[in-house]
Amino acid sequence: MKKEWKTSLQRGEVIGAGAASGSGIWGVIALLGEGGYAEVYEVRDLSTADSPRYALKIDSLKVKQEPRLATVRAETEKLKRLQSCDGVPRLVEGGVGKHHGRSYVVMELFSEDNLAVFQQKAMLSIAAIRSIGLQTLKLLQSLHTSGWLHRDVKPANFVRTRDSDPAAGGEWRILDFGLARQYISKDGLIVDAREGYNEFRGSTNYASIKAHQKEELGRRDDLWSWFYMLVELLQGKLLWRESRQPGRRASGSDDEQKKTAHRMKLRALSDPNTLFASGRCPEPLVKMSQHLAALQFKESPDYAKLQGWLAQLTSADATRLLQPPPGVLRPQNGVAVGRSAPKPPRLPPQAPAQQWPHPSVGLQQHAAPGGVFAHGQHGVWPGGAVPNGGAWHGAQPQALTAHHLLNGWAPPGHHLGQQESLDGSFWAAHSSLQTPRMSNSTEEYVGQGSQQSSQIPQAVPSHLSAVPENWDQQLGQLGSEFGEEFDQPHEPSMPHVARQQQQLKRSAEIFDDLHADIAGPLAKRPRPSPAPSRVPAAAAPHLLEEDASPLLHPPLPSSAAPAASAARPAQQISPKAVSFAPDVSSIIPALDPANVVALHHPPAPSAALDAIGRQKRRRHLPDRPVPPSPPLDLAAQGSPAARQDQAEGDGMASYGPAFLQSAISAFDEGQVSVNAKILKKLVPSMDPAEAYVGLGWAGWCLIHNTTPETRLQAKQMLNHLGDFFKSLARTGKGA
Numbered sequence: 001m002k003k004e005w006k007t008s009l010q011r012g013e014v015i016g017a018g019a020a021s022g023s024g025i026w027g028v029i030a031l032l033g034e035g036g037y038a039e040v041y042e043v044r045d046l047s048t049a050d051s052p053r054y055a056l057k058i059d060s061l062k063v064k065q066e067p068r069l070a071t072v073r074a075e076t077e078k079l080k081r082l083q084s085c086d087g088v089p090r091l092v093e094g095g096v097g098k099h100h101g102r103s104y105v106v107m108e109l110f111s112e113d114n115l116a117v118f119q120q121k122a123m124l125s126i127a128a129i130r131s132i133g134l135q136t137l138k139l140l141q142s143l144h145t146s147g148w149l150h151r152d153v154k155p156a157n158f159v160r161t162r163d164s165d166p167a168a169g170g171e172w173r174i175l176d177f178g179l180a181r182q183y184i185s186k187d188g189l190i191v192d193a194r195e196g197y198n199e200f201r202g203s204t205n206y207a208s209i210k211a212h213q214k215e216e217l218g219r220r221d222d223l224w225s226w227f228y229m230l231v232e233l234l235q236g237k238l239l240w241r242e243s244r245q246p247g248r249r250a251s252g253s254d255d256e257q258k259k260t261a262h263r264m265k266l267r268a269l270s271d272p273n274t275l276f277a278s279g280r281c282p283e284p285l286v287k288m289s290q291h292l293a294a295l296q297f298k299e300s301p302d303y304a305k306l307q308g309w310l311a312q313l314t315s316a317d318a319t320r321l322l323q324p325p326p327g328v329l330r331p332q333n334g335v336a337v338g339r340s341a342p343k344p345p346r347l348p349p350q351a352p353a354q355q356w357p358h359p360s361v362g363l364q365q366h367a368a369p370g371g372v373f374a375h376g377q378h379g380v381w382p383g384g385a386v387p388n389g390g391a392w393h394g395a396q397p398q399a400l401t402a403h404h405l406l407n408g409w410a411p412p413g414h415h416l417g418q419q420e421s422l423d424g425s426f427w428a429a430h431s432s433l434q435t436p437r438m439s440n441s442t443e444e445y446v447g448q449g450s451q452q453s454s455q456i457p458q459a460v461p462s463h464l465s466a467v468p469e470n471w472d473q474q475l476g477q478l479g480s481e482f483g484e485e486f487d488q489p490h491e492p493s494m495p496h497v498a499r500q501q502q503q504l505k506r507s508a509e510i511f512d513d514l515h516a517d518i519a520g521p522l523a524k525r526p527r528p529s530p531a532p533s534r535v536p537a538a539a540a541p542h543l544l545e546e547d548a549s550p551l552l553h554p555p556l557p558s559s560a561a562p563a564a565s566a567a568r569p570a571q572q573i574s575p576k577a578v579s580f581a582p583d584v585s586s587i588i589p590a591l592d593p594a595n596v597v598a599l600h601h602p603p604a605p606s607a608a609l610d611a612i613g614r615q616k617r618r619r620h621l622p623d624r625p626v627p628p629s630p631p632l633d634l635a636a637q638g639s640p641a642a643r644q645d646q647a648e649g650d651g652m653a654s655y656g657p658a659f660l661q662s663a664i665s666a667f668d669e670g671q672v673s674v675n676a677k678i679l680k681k682l683v684p685s686m687d688p689a690e691a692y693v694g695l696g697w698a699g700w701c702l703i704h705n706t707t708p709e710t711r712l713q714a715k716q717m718l719n720h721l722g723d724f725f726k727s728l729a730r731t732g733k734g735a
């Protein structure tokens, strides 16, 4: 299908002065494509009867305004030198012509299908994918053998020949040498990476990790882009493109898109399964990824091996890609939620109390802020995955999970699974509100983590050797999924919250498993003496045991709090004072998307929420009416159509943005006490999702060293929320 005619040249327009100037006379027939700085037209030579058709590439009008952007001239120079290379378009005129100050070049014409268009037209068979993969790989190999790198490998830069059979996968050629660069010097040596090089080259979705890191690119980077293309051919999409679905506005800036793509590519480096919504990467692609990851800058890729792996792709792989493996929660909006592990036997209820962690756990060295805790990619943790999924750590200088593990926060008598379930909810709510900062810090963290990992002593706590190998992978995967979900720059919305809650439930399960796994081995160890409370008495003079009582404790009226504190002067806080987890654990089952869904038609932000956040909403969110969300059929979520609906609803059916925005600022430490008041006011009109955010907020205040007053408010908030969730679980309605 020809593109809509909207660019600078018109049908029938004549370009070139003809034989007198040594050029053809080119009559414009159709627009074929347009890139960043050029337009490509189908033309024919008007000076010849029955002229074949050609492609004419001309600088776009933008270039005329900003001549430094001119690319056609430079590209033609490169194309001239590449004429002996396989699959490169043949130049029809030796040189560059000028048309009203814009450079153009005429070349061999291919079909109107570039690979980006082609793969959208029909579901490709695995045989077609193998054929396209092989051809494009060979084109790159040929280019590399000629001493050139392409540096912008992407589907739009491969184009099918006109006479090839699309049903058989077509014959493919390579285009667009604007960024191509010679990597072999005149004396036949591979050129060193330029010192101080710091440029991004390529296209966000297909750029290699090194490209994202603005490093000099080599052959391996062209092949990483090829690899991502292959993933896209197999799956129909790249997961980091999620937020740019057809018909939806792009929800992030280019920078944000780059960051998301970079982060997800880094994650896929240690776990290629994450490239696929099904959570399973075909084995041949795992091998490709490992091969590419192992290549040094100057090293030649093993094209033959890559071809061999490509040939191993079978239709069974393709079928599996569409099916989550047993135990993987159904992907939501294309994102696999996590792999469930076989459940270890639960501890009997009367299991002896444990202190966590055992004092012998030597993990303090990992507690330094900035990401050194998790670097499992290099095998520091059993199972070899990042235990907090990167995202956990990225959320705060001290990861919440790390915080528990490292600081022995949970008092004796406390069950880790419950505590960690709570922790998961804090983290989830917290990170969902931290979107922009979260992506930054996660990215920094991942980079830093992998850089520093080699310098960090191997410190696997001894008791963890008794823990199944994959527990940290599970946490890692979960953390990453959370990270991925919440790093997406979209507005909070119903489906978003439902997913969030489903993941939270999953986290509770994993943490419970973890608890059972760890508590068992620990039970066999000598019972340590009780750990001191994490909150020293001097730092928490106003905290009373009652103030921190379990969730069902009746809330203090807000005005009563200071009075209560005054009546009972400073008192050592007992371990029980922070032991609210059992109650929170009991509300975790109530955090069920079905409950939220049932209560949430239509989403109706309360007037109070609206008023408080109006100003902020104006600043942060588009000022538009909130449409009622259609009933969400959870049972149908697995179907592609339902997922699409859900995806498109995402960002549309947003509710309570004012609340969420005000909660976002609650996480700025300076403002916590102000926002505590706001949150408390809102409790009566809360819906479950908002309550959930409040839960996260309160937990965050308790875990971090906020002021004693704020912690008190947070505990009151937990009381309210406890009632709320209990009522939700009992009646299907919030309090």
Ligand SMILES: Nc1ncnc2c1ncn2[C@@H]1O[C@H](COP(=O)(O)OP(=O)(O)OP(=O)(O)O)[C@@H](O)[C@H]1O
Residues within 6 Å of the ligand: 032, 033, 034, 035, 036, 037, 038, 039, 040, 055, 057, 089, 107, 108, 109, 110, 111, 112, 113, 114, 152, 156, 157, 159, 175, 176, 177, 178
């Ligand atoms: N010789 C050709 N035959 C047929 N179609 C072509 C030809 N050259 C380019 N096209 C079409 O035009 C599109 C844009 O071409 P090209 O990638 O060379 O432009 P660009 O401005 O350099 O793009 P970008 O900014 O994306 O790098 C291609 O994706 C392809 O669909």
